[in-house]
Amino acid sequence: xxxxxQNPRHLVRRRGQEARLRxxxxxxxxxxxWYRQLPEEGLKFMVYLQKENIIDESGMPKERFSAEFPKxxxxxxxxxxxxxxxxxxxxxxxxxPASRRANQPQHFGDGTRLSxx
Amino acid sequence: xxxVEQNSGPLSVPEGAIASLNCTYxxxxxxxxxxxxxxxxxxxxxxxxxxxNGDKEDGRFTAQLNKASQYVSLLIRDSQPSDSATYLCxxxxxxxxxxxxxxxxxxxxxx
Numbered sequence: 001x002x003x004x005x006q007n008p009r010h011l012v013r014r015r016g017q018e019a020r021l022r023x024x025x026x027x028x029x030x031x032x033x034w035y036r037q038l039p040e041e042g043l044k045f046m047v048y049l050q051k052e053n054i055i056d057e058s059g060m061p062k063e064r065f066s067a068e069f070p071k072x073x074x075x076x077x078x079x080x081x082x083x084x085x086x087x088x089x090x091x092x093x094x095x096x097p098a099s100r101r102a103n104q105p106q107h108f109g110d111g112t113r114l115s116x117x
Numbered sequence: 118x119x120x121v122e123q124n125s126g127p128l129s130v131p132e133g134a135i136a137s138l139n140c141t142y143x144x145x146x147x148x149x150x151x152x153x154x155x156x157x158x159x160x161x162x163x164x165x166x167x168x169x170n171g172d173k174e175d176g177r178f179t180a181q182l183n184k185a186s187q188y189v190s191l192l193i194r195d196s197q198p199s200d201s202a203t204y205l206c207x208x209x210x211x212x213x214x215x216x217x218x219x220x221x222x223x224x225x226x227x228x
Contacts, residue, residue, distance in 0.1 A: 035213065038177055041163065042205060042220040056215055091160060096212070106216060108160045 004109035019114045021077040025094030032075040037089045123219035136193040140206030149209040150189045196226040
């Protein structure tokens with residue numbers, strides 16, 4: 001499967017626990033984006049990363065949220081001390097490097113549905 | 118004013134008709150424009166993208182862009198019940214990579 005891979009598909013956490021969401025980009029894509037979709041709302045940009053670099057984190061909440069995209073392995077979106085309001089669908093998208101991006105927009109993974117009890 | 122605005126719908130059209138979905142955006146620096154389809158509980162699926170003024174056709178879908186009016190639309194010809202979904206409009210601002218999404222228009226195609 002050459003698509004964007006996210007896991008887990010569903011994640012249940014209790015308030016105060018940590019949630020880790022993983023994303024592996026499409027083959028050949030080096031840019032990863034995280035978006036959050038609250039129930040009945042549109043997608044909101046959170047963060048944009050390249051390998052070992054955070055390029056734009058203007059959409060990330062100031063506290064409890066962090067993201068990384070290490071040299072090896074998937075991108076991780078980490079939410080510490082989760083609260084009920086964190087319940088949402090979290091989508092990852094990827095795109096190729098800018099030099100090859102003209103006709104290759106962002107493609108999304110299947111998402112992780114996070115539920116906070 | 119929201120950065121990307123869409124009528125939430127639902128837009129109801131009969132099978133075989135043309136469905137017209139509209140989107141306006143506020144930033145004249147917007148550079149690229151995208152239409153995604155999202156079925157309930159599923160991920161967004163890219164339908165069309167357009168960068169230049171005018172029309173772009175792909176099968177039953179036509180994207181139309183008018184930068185002077187800050188308006189982008191999606192036409193779906195010969196609508197099918199399987200086209201029933203939420204259609205999300207998204208834009209890229211110049212020199213950024215993040216997508217700004219509208220809240221989506223729910224399309225219902227009835228037999």
